[in-house]
Amino acid sequence: MATFRDVLGYYRRYWPTAAFSITASSAFEIIDLGVPYAIGQILNVLSQEPLDPFMQDLVALVASLVRLPNQRFLELAVLLGVIFIITVVRAPIQPWIGSWFHWDIALRSRRDHSRGVLEKILTLPLEFYDENNPGRIAGRVARGLANHTWSYPEIAGQLIPKLFRVLGIFVVIWLIEWRIAIAFLVSFIFILSFTFAHLGRLIQREEILDRYQENTESRTSEVITNIKTVKAFATEATELKRQSQRLDRELKVVEYRIHEGYTRLGTWQRLVVQSCVFFILAFTLVATVGGKISLGHFVTLLTVSSMAYSELEPISNLAETFARRYASMLRFHEFMQLPLGSDAGSLQPLSEQDAAYSFTGKVEFSHLTFGYHRDRPVLQDINLLIEPYQTVALVGRSGSGKSTLVKLLFRYFEPSQGSVLMDGENISTLDVTQYRKRLAIVHQEVDVFNGTLLDNLLYGNHQASFEQVQEACRIAQCEEFIQQLPQRYKTIVGERGMRLSGGQRQRLGIARALLAEPDVLVFDEATSSLDYESERAIQLAMRSIFGTRTTIIIAHRLSTVREADKIVVLDQGRIVEMGNHDELLRQAGIYRRLHSLQETGELI
Secondary structure: OOOHHHHHHOOHHHHHHHHHHHHHHHHHHHHOOHHHHHHHHHHHHHOOOOOOHHHHHHHHHHHHHHOOOOOHHHHHHHHHHHHHHHHHHOOOOHHHHOHHHHHHHHHHHHHHHHHHHHHHHHHOOHHHHHHOOHHHHHHHHHHHHHHHHHHHHHHHHHHHHHHHHHHHHHHHHHHHOHHHHHHHHHHHHHHHHHHHHHHHHHHHHHHHHHHHHHHHHHHHHHHHHOHHHHHHOOOHHHHHHHHHHHHHHHHHHHHHHHHHHHHHHHHHHHHHHHHHHHHHHHHHHHHHHOOOOOHHHHHHHHHHHHHHHHHHHHHHHHHHHHHHHHHHHHHHHHHHOOOOOOOOOOOOOOOOOOOOOOOOOOEEEEEEEEOOEOOEOOEEEEEEEEOOOOEEEEEEOOOOOHHHHHHHHOOOOOOOEEEEEEOOEEHHHOOHHHHHOOEEEEOOOOOOOOOEHHHHHOOOOOOOOHHHHHHHHHHOOOHHHHHHOOOHHHOEOOHHHOOOOHHHHHHHHHHHHHHOOOOEEEEEOOOOOOOHHHHHHHHHHHHHHEOOEEEEEEOOOHHHOOOOOEEEEEEOOEEEEEEOHHHHHHHOOHHHHHHHHHHOOOOO
């Protein structure tokens, strides 16, 4: 659970610089009080009343230095000099000591935590992405980073220094008339206490709203991702109505439960502040008329107290702004506190000293049992040996556990019982990053990044030469369509490879996998959603790979696996048949039934 301490910890790396800049900004706010004080002293000189003892000592010191008589002219010159230093001399210094460092800390922290976000995204378990779509994740991260970035300069550069300014004003008033200072302090404590207590209740509503907005953004992201399906089923009006209803409910919460609360708070503050200013004026006037304070002190008290009460509105506005952002900042830290997945690889590049793994491709599943939920096993007591350079096909009905077996091979999950062995070594003892670099997979839907075709081909091996790229594309049957592209290998393929057909993306995926030079290559339903011509091209590419490395094929279409050295039939998480194509047809079991259904064109 994220807390306010986590929000403060966001800037932990720059605390020394933050302490210096906040102290400097607060000091400048307090120094500002010297102007109304000096003006009050000028009034005393003009009305022929004595200066304060401190100012008398300062004038006497200047008089001894410049060797001039201590007269009214010198007193006025010293007071003007004080105002000059506070205003003109300070002007070019303050932005660099205050504003520069406040934004420097905010921007550097955003850089650091953006990198941390990417690290978190790369190390979260796969099941997290099954439950949260990209829009939900991106929205939470973007709001959290943005609100942290904007909040720091406001809090460190304005809110905290203003509070110190109010404290400095209290000290000034105390030195002039302690009774008025006590009344001033009590009123400020009362106003700020009530304000922050009210903001605390509003923050709780903001947290509920932030979760609601996250769900709304998540649905919008889904609409964008599935826009073809939306248009195909003509559900544009339905989606618009659904989101409009959510936005209407969101507006009601913002308008009548949150914004109205802030408005009521602002109304109450204005009334109390103006009442306090009036009573301070009355008390100061009475003290001046009674001869307890001078005319200069009257002006000073009235000016600094007005300055203090005028700071209440910006302080409240800054606190309100922070309250509006606080919920999303907490949600950001909740995301950053999510536990790493057991499948997380190393984020450090491999050094030359790291001994690169090299396998013969001998894979063994030994007494393997696994379930996404403990009481519902997906795989039960799987025992399977795959020899080096052997081609093994996994077939069976949907949900029989074929893809889960491959996920365990890639260490996306850890088995409940049993083990997976690579060349006789338990893969759980191997460095997951180096281990996965010796594997490659071609999914049913090949993930393509928005960039050039060459960038996507080199994704798994940036060191490959162009000749290696061409050879991999030849084996994967890519050459024909690449030559038809406007810029060939330099062609931009678009978001998610939308400028390529499904068959072209599949062949790109095969070439990319080959360039990784894996010891074990997996085809996961690589031809299930393709037309006959594309399927034929993929099959030719796969056949040219058979025997060059250990190959595992997951397939619904049995035409893809006829030439496999071994076909493994799974049913309800168990291996029920094993053999080559001809052997399994003679067994008259599940494989033969599946083959017959596909031969006759019936659905499985």
